[in-house]
Amino acid sequence: MSVLGVLLADQGELARAEQVEKDVVNRLAVVLGSGHPDTLRTRANLLLISEQLGVPGAAAELERTIDDLVAMLGSTHPHVSALRGHRRLLHTLDLQPF
Numbered sequence: 001m002s003v004l005g006v007l008l009a010d011q012g013e014l015a016r017a018e019q020v021e022k023d024v025v026n027r028l029a030v031v032l033g034s035g036h037p038d039t040l041r042t043r044a045n046l047l048l049i050s051e052q053l054g055v056p057g058a059a060a061e062l063e064r065t066i067d068d069l070v071a072m073l074g075s076t077h078p079h080v081s082a083l084r085g086h087r088r089l090l091h092t093l094d095l096q097p098f
Contacts, residue, residue: 001027002042006090009049018053021046040069041079045088 001024008017025046028039044065050058066083073080079089 002045003090005042005049006045006088009045009052009088014049014053018046018049021049035068037069037072040065040072041083041089044069044083048083048086048088051086 001020005017005020005024008014008020021042025039025043028036028042032039044062047058047062047065051062062083066080069077069083070080082089
């Protein structure tokens with residue numbers, strides 16, 4: 001679903017992409033927790049869409065989410081660089097230990 005959200009956003013279907021990404025973030029938060037790297041990466045994608053839609057506070061929340069990723073993955077991680085460049089992450093999720 002996360003890939004679908006990115007593809008929809010890339011096609012300019014921001015409202016649909018936003019809904020898909022919200023659903024993915026909510027599901028990942030329940031299963032993996034809100035601080036898991038996959039949840040944070042998907043949240044960052046959602047916030048990039050929200051920023052494009054002009055949602056107040058989205059840019060500040062995106063920066064906080066990126067900072068959380070930096071704390072986990074390091075500042076040189078490719079996902080951090082992509083998000084700082086306002087590029088959505090089109091990736092498969094990390095393998096889970098279950």
